Amino acid sequence: MTNKPLNDTIHRVTQRVIENSRGSRTAYLELMDREGERQVDRHSLSCSNLAHAFAGAEEDQDAIRAARGPNLGVVTAYNDMLSAHQPYYRYPERMKIWAREVGATVQVAGGTPAMCDGVTQGQDGMELSLFSRDAIALSTVLALSHAMYDGVALLGICDKIVPGLLMGALRFGHLPALFIPSGPMPSGISNKEKQRVRQLYAEGKANRDQLLASEMGSYHSPGTCTFYGTANSNQMMLEMMGLHVPGAAFVQPGVKLRQELSRAATHRLAAMGKGGDYRPLGRVVDEKAIVNAAVGLLATGGSTNHAIHIPAMARAAGIVFDWNDLAELSGAVPLVARVYPNGAGDVNHFHDAGGMGFVIGTLLDEGLAHGDIMTVWDGGFQAYSREPGMDGDALTWRDPGPSGDAEMLRPASAPFQADGGMRLVQGNLGRACFKSSAVERERWTIEAPCRVFEDQHSVNEAFSRGELDRDVVVVVRFQGPRANGMPELHKLTPALGVLQDRGYRVALVTDGRMSGASGKVPAAIHCTPEALGGGPLSKLRDGDMVRLCALTGALSTDADLDARDAASEPVGDTGMGREFFAMFRANADEAERGASSMLAMAGL
Structure with a gap:
């Protein structure tokens, strides 16, 4: 099927974003060019610097010392309190093995904090949540400041974590980078049942033991929470921006396909450095990619938190995007998915019905997304309209075909509603x-x-x-x-x-x-x-x-x-470390610009 020409509204908004960003985007790209030229060769570091950098590399010491291949830095948000990030425990050691398969090496560049908003909802710690995004971005910058890496693997999934990782990595936008997800936990009790028990508890008609049993039936094992909240909206947007291996977002942890997608990501990152198929992050995340992220958000009924995160991520790349742009796009982008809380089924049902491959395919068919963006994957954005699978031991991709559930996924030509809502x-x-x-x-x-x-x-x-x-x-x-x-x-x-x-x-x-x-x-x-x-x-x-x-x-x-x-x-409250975040609060700018103190103080 031949894709329709790009929708007029999407074209108009994109051109406005490009024009509004002209000065700041040019300054950003010039900075990335200078950074790339200045950090061409890690062996320009002194011998003492280098010795410190690979002293702990064990069997990879000789390869890093001799510069036999690219050295990939991993920035990980692993912890085992956050179910979505618990599977990351073993990722670095596996990635080291997969990197050696293609003559590369891997080092963990650093870790970032990773809050669980589900744990802090309604608690004092939630007042630290939004600014954890700035702390994550700063941690990412610190991790990458050692000038040892030819590419960056970003291990993060949940609410502020993906935006923070991307904002930090974009300041090293001369390097190629991609995200490696771990996938959602299997489905538990129905979302309708979970909501029923919550409302009964609010009315005093269910006790705490009944409520806890219901919640444990929903949040029960490693993997992302299965409702379509901010974490899973993050994964959707990474697909829409071409920052994943195609179709990686919603494959569950612990299955062969999940492992092979992560292996493919490691191999691909090794191929994207200078001297290879060079795709620096700062060029991948451009105005069209940001518009694609917003289109995906609207088309799937994603999290409202991204009305703050998209402008902040855009600013880190020198791009100006505001709520006028989001609202105008919403008038042109139809709603093609209904995933809980906007529908009955969760992200596992969404994936089984065709998932992101179906969504991207139907958006491209109707001219509702930019198909000409640079992506991390060889094959361009069209490759993201296919779904991954296994053919024996081989990783393959196939056409997802028509929607497997018309109550959850519909083509853009016959959507649930005409606008993105x-x-x-x-x-x-x-x-x-x-x-x-x-x-x-x-x-x-x-x-x-x-x-x-x-x-x-x-x-x-x-x-x-x-x-x-x-x-x-x-x-x-x-x-x-x-x-x-x-x-x-x-x-x-x-x-x-x-x-x-x-x-x-x-x-x-x-x-x-x-x-x-x-x-x-x-x-x-x-x-x-x-x-x-x-x-x-x-x-x-x-x-x-x-x-x-x-x-x-x-x-x-x-x-x-x-x-x-x-x-x-x-009067501002203290305790739970909130007083340490006074600087973040005092310098934050407005929600429409991303509510970031870090970006405001940097003059971005």
Whole structure:
């Protein structure tokens, strides 16, 4: 089948991104060229430097000393508390063996922190979560600062970890780099059952033992959590940007195919250095790749967290991408996937139904993605429209064919809905994101008196007292990046879901984030300007009428905010190391630019 010409809207947005990025992208590429010229040969290091660098390399010492082949650096986010990253324990030692097969060597360049947002949801540690992305980027920079590597393998999957690894690696964009995933855990109890028990617990109709048993039935073994949240949206976007071996995203840990994909990644990375099929990361991640990432997010109903992460990752490569671009793309990109929480099945069902090969194939067929991007794989982006498999002991790729489940995957020519469902809402309460793809259309417009809170625990306490049993817009403010690190407010989902199920018209408005697992309750999130510093949310009072509408893009109140003073700013909490992150909070920029202190302080 011949692909249609590129969609006019996608072309127009891409050209605008290119034009808006002209100066910063040129400066970035010139920096990468200088870095590449300056670090041509690691043997320009002194003998003492070199001896330190490979003293621990054991059987690879001679090969590194003689420069017999490329030396590949591994930056790993391994820990065994985070289920998605537990399989990475054995990856480096296997990669050393696979590298030797093609005359290369592997060294672990360094490790990065890797938080689990599932563990910290609703806890004090969640206030460190967003800025862990900057810490991961900084750790990646430190790992690669030894000037010993000809290529970079990035081992990371989950929420802030992939964006942080990419942001850090992009500052070494003269090197080739690729991501190696470990895959999702097998499916557990149904997502519908999990949500049912959570809401029963919120209503006091299930006890803690019942809730824990349900959660353990869902999160039960090594691998990524199976719902389509931020972690799995990361893996989708890496495929859309051509930073994986094709089809690697959703193959489960521990199977032969998973191992062979990782072996192929090691071999491919060794082939991409200077003198070979040179594909530096800074050239792979260009304006078209960033637009492809956004297209994939919209087409699959991915995590709202990427409304923050995509602009931040783009900035690290000198590219300017904002919510206007995302919203305009959303109007042209149809929703082709419904994966929990936007549908019934999880990412394993998604993969079995055709997965990323099907999604990329149908987007290319309809001219909805850039097919001419540079990828890490020989064969270009078209290769990502195929799915991997095994033919005996050989790794192969095949056409995924038609959707294996029309309730989960549909062609772009006959989608679930005509737009990608990521709306920009704005008005006298600021600018915010509204993920309409997960919300029933009759709830796209909510107008009701507001109830104002300054933390999510107070919302749940009011819910338990019955104070929210009415039509209400719940406003949770002072949750922005400069206030408390912009935590996810996922703990609100069960209570607000119960209110909605009771028949009330309910919405959430916040300058905080919601988890990629959040779904059916209409929400305006990432509100900017944030409340801290006198943003509009700081002037709302209980009872003010608030209107949120995905159809008209409204986020407004009838109250005269100009006549009011801002509410007193809460005193920042300490403990759990939050005081150490004061610098990150104080220097963070707005959510629409990526909510990063590191990028802001670097002048990017």
